[in-house]
Amino acid sequence: MKEEIDSCYDVTIIGGGPSGLFAAFYAGMREMKTKVIEAAPYLGRKLPYYREKFLFDVGGIQAITAGKLVEELEAQARTFGPTIVLSQLIEKMERLSDGTIRLTSHIGETHLTRSVVIAIGGETLVPQKLELPNTKKYEGRHLHYSVDDIEQFRNKRVLISGGGDSAVDWAIALASIASFVGIVHRRSDFRAHEGNVSKMRNSSVHVMTSSQIKEISGDEEHIELVMLEQTETGNISSLEIDEIIVCHGARPELSGIKDWGLGIEQNRITVDAWMQTSIPGVFAAGDVVDYPGKLPGLIAGGFMEGPAAINRAKAYLDPHEEVRPIWSTDNEVLMAIHSRA
Ligand SMILES: Cc1cc2nc3c(=O)[nH]c(=O)nc-3n(C[C@H](O)[C@H](O)[C@H](O)COP(=O)(O)OP(=O)(O)OC[C@H]3O[C@@H](n4cnc5c(N)ncnc54)[C@H](O)[C@@H]3O)c2cc1C
Incomplete structure (x- = not known):
């Protein structure tokens, strides 16, 4: 000691x-x-x-x-x-x-x-983490559990995971900054404030309900693709993404x-x-x-x-x-x- x-x-x-x-x-x-x-x-x-x-x-x-x-x-x-x-x-x-x-x-x-x-x-x-095998290498760099500086997402392709107030607030805030904002939520309805959900749905944010992140792929430096699973049908789709923000509560x-x-x-x-x-x-x-x-x-x-x-x-x-x-x-x-x- x-x-x-x-x-x-x-x-x-x-x-x-x-x-x-x-x-x-x-x-x-x-x-x-x-x-x-x-x-x-x-x-x-x-x-x-x-x-x-x-x-x-x-x-x-x-x-x-x-x-x-x-x-x-x-x-x-x-x-x-x-x-x-x-x-x-x-x-x-x-x-x-x-x-x-x-x-x-x-x-x-x-x-x-x-x-x-x-x-x-x-x-x-303590933020609830994304329970996927290879997330550790992206944490703090391209996989975020809080937003310290909104500017780091300027002109990036951002995927937000979550259905509460934080997820929806960040989706709205980033819509005018990022080149693409997607929000993925495993349920069909959002828990966030109704007014903000409507605002988000009327914005450029790409909303994907009844869906969840299934896999993240990329190299040691960058996230490249995110695989999404439709929870009702099991269908898999992919999105090119630079940054992921996880808002699954704390x-x-x-x-x-x-x-x-x-x-x-x-x-x-x-x-x-x-x-x-x-x-x-x-x-x-x-x-x-x-x-x-x-x-x-x-x-x-x-x-x-x-x-x-x-x-x-x-x-x-x-x-x-x-x-x-x-x-x-x-x-x-x-x-x-x-x-x-
Ligand atoms: C989203 C949100 C919105 C809020 N809005 C408001 C508002 O509008 N108005 C309002 O009054 N309040 C608000 N609050 C509550 C407010 O943030 C807290 O009441 C306030 O931060 C409490 O201050 P604190 O110093 O007691 O504790 P904290 O802010 O929690 O600070 C405790 C510090 O101790 C450190 N620490 C913990 N354990 C150890 C250890 N063993 N060794 C060394 N360091 C340690 C932690 O890292 C932390 O920095 C809000 C909170 C949240 C999350």
Whole structure:
């Protein structure tokens, strides 16, 4: 196991989604030595999953795409210079004899910290994969389970598989960008919003119902042909395709925190009003927590719970500190940065 390369942090935030990023900013305001550890190779994981969609319920901002909100959150989180570690899934949490907490990631790297804020989101949404033998070699290149950048499909022949809102939304969005858009759905009816289904049917999108992808062929570099099976007749047809987007929904999974000794009910960490978990010095915030009155699945919730957790962590580390909110308007670092802007 690789030994700790850096010294102990005041607080380590596990998860770089909106709750974790805002908590990191707030920890900076409270002058805590802060580390954020994110499993994905980029920050804000759930938001990039729907990066082109608009959010209309972030306080004080009328409309912002999820992608832009991640940019803003990241910039704000970096204000006080926290250490940010990407591509490390924390798998283990243990307390050492001196009270320090040691976190271990899936690559065996260890991180020492005096307190922890767990902000790993509800369950991680793991896309339902296409169950075909040779899909692995195309994944992430020409076989997609999410759309990071719509421009990558410009002038391409795109096949979308699925019948829900995401499949239909992407078909409509890509119709004016791609050279060909086909949608294949194994049932005869779409589950998506009726208005959007009509819009799609009246567009250039080639709709194939009661059909499913049977086989993908190509070389190591490209997809060339997709074989489709008509589910009622068993007839096989083929389509020349460059890119495939699979929208078969996502399966919720809680990343491996179940063995950490936390109070967990129905896949949520039980916390008190200060976001304190059942383990002293370990707090939680955002979609992963549950407490009486918790409104699940709202970014706004994490924006309150992160500061609550950090304020409590500050008092946990220094019993002379009160658990109290502070105002950003009086923060000299922030005033200096923004008066220069
Ligand atoms: C399609 C869609 C539309 C939505 N629209 C809205 C909306 O309009 N308004 C709204 O308020 N909310 C909306 N939401 C919900 C919103 O995205 C979530 O409430 C929000 O992302 C929760 O933030 P979080 O930081 O608590 O968790 P997440 O965003 O899930 O972030 C958790 C992070 O922790 C990381 N992680 C997980 N496990 C580990 C680990 N063991 N080690 C290290 N890192 C880990 C994950 O990779 C992830 O980046 C929407 C969600 C979806 C999917």
